[in-house]
Amino acid sequence: MTDGQQASDVLQRQGAFAARDEWTAKGWCRIERALELIGTRSAMLVLRELFYGGTRFDEFARRTGLSEAVVASRLKQLHADGLVDRRPYREAGKRTRDEYVLTERGRQLFPILVALMQWGETLRDDHRTGVELVHRGCDAPLGAQVRCAAGHEVPLNQAAVRLKDEDYVKAALGRN
Amino acid sequence: MTDGQQASDVLQRQGAFAARDEWTAKGWCRIERALELIGTRSAMLVLRELFYGGTRFDEFARRTGLSEAVVASRLKQLHADGLVDRRPYREAGKRTRDEYVLTERGRQLFPILVALMQWGETLRDDHRTGVELVHRGCDAPLGAQVRCAAGHEVPLNQAAVRLKDEDYVKAALGRN
DNA sequence: GTTCTGGCTATGGTTTTCCAAAGCCAGATG
DNA sequence: CATCTGGCTTTGGAAAACCATAGCCAGAAC
Incomplete structure (x- = not known):
């Protein structure tokens, strides 16, 4: 099997990535890293x-169906990780409370949310239930697409994986 | 606050979706649905x-760092859910085994994978470690983008949520 | 000051997820 | 036939995620 040639329709492996028995992803995998922060239900x-625009504690508890304890610890963690901000607000006749809003880092999760919704849509065929995301004005439904920096839409069989910096990785493994 | 107007930069809520106190997502949320199948680390x-092109049991165990027991039960679940196929193979001098490959439904997870990697990339700045996905030939790095069916790239502040079928939802809630 | 309420926090227990280590079995090898 | 090996499975247990219930506390409301 030559470099990159594989049995099935998956990512083409390029360069030193193909020789995967000589190294492991250790703590380098971006997916693992992401899942440490958002990897729970x-x-x-x-x-x-x-x-969806929710900002208050009991909204989260009621609409997610999660217990208050879980919501509290999740909000605390999301805040510690920089995905949500707390900011004080005050309703007339009420005391000061905090509301929760997405930070820029949190808002960057948008493609993940959209991709999950899109995939979840294909799992059953009750297509009249649930919600949809649309482009305001245009009104067309949204989806997540894989594109390269040059703007081409890239299907799986035109994509490849490789190490970002082979020399650096080899050096790091050497002194391991 | 009128329909859709909100404090922060999130999805605009349209129509009956805005009156969220009258209904709940119950079992209708596509994200929950997706997470039932792929929601674990x-x-x-x-x-x-x-x-990445792995096909064999011990490859999965070694490269993910998961225990064999977990890999076995995960592969079993992914197969039951129709994300992977098992197919027999035979190496010379070895007995017949099964290898695991993605089904079409599994391959459709591609945007989710890409979006997760892309977001994970932003979490720390060790930009020399890890892997990257590129467009074969073009060589430009990949990312996940949110687009509408009409082809426009859609940032969060130009997106909206709404019920797919308000009448159906109201009827379903009525006989609930 | 007493009461009430919204927004959490604490407690105890169940389920799920994971690991380490040992076991098992089909079939190749000798 | 006896042994070995690759590919799982089983067992036992720790840790994480979750729920239900009860409690607590700041500060309105009275």
């Missing part, structure tokens, strides 16, 4: 509500 | 290896 559900 | 790591 409760985190994703709270984030969903944040994207 | 182990599932995502095994899927990562499948996209």
Whole structure:
């Protein structure tokens, strides 16, 4: 099997990445890294509500169906990780409270949310239930697409994986 | 606050979706649905290896760092859910085994994988480690973009949520 | 000052997720 | 036939995620 040639329709492996027995992803995988912050059901559900415009504690508890304890610890973690901001607000006749809003880092999760919704849509065929995301004005439904920096839409069979910096990785493994 | 107007930069809520106190997502949320199948760390790591072209049991165990027991049960679940196929193969001098490959439904997770990697990339700044996905030939790095069916790239502040079928939802809630 | 309420926090227990280590079995090898 | 090996499976247990219920506290409301 030559470099990159594989049995099935998956990512083409390029360069030193193909010789994967000589190294492991250790703590380098970006997916693992992302999942440390948003890899629980409760985190994703709270984030969903944040994207839907929810801002208050009991909103999150009621609309996600999660217990208050879980919501509290999840909001605390999301805040510590810089995905949500707390800011004080005050309703007439009420005391000062905090509301929760997405930070820029949190808002950058948008493609993940959209991709999950799109994929989840294909799992069953109750296409009249649930919500849809649309482009304001244009009104066309949204989806997540894989594109390269040059602007081409890239299907799986035109994509490849490789190490970002082979020399650096080899050096790091050497002194390991 | 009128329909859709909100404090922060999130999804605009349209129509009956704005009156969210009268209904709940129940079992209708596509994100929850997706997370039932791929919502664990182990599932995502095994899927990562499948996209990288891994096919065999001990490959998954070694490269994900998961225990064999977890890999076995995850592969079983992914197969039951129709994300991977098992197919028999035979190496010379070895007995017949099964290898695991992504089904079409599994391959459709591609945008989710890409979006997760892209977001994970922004979390720390060790930009020399890890892997990158590129467009074959073009060589430009990949990312996940939100676009509408009409082809426009859609930032969060130009997107909206609404119920797919308000009448259907109201009827369903009525006989609830 | 007493009461009430909204916004959490604490407690105890169940389920899910994971690991480490040992076991098992089909079939190749000797 | 006896042994070995690759590919799982089983067992036992720790840790994380979750729920239900009860509690607590700041500050309106009275």
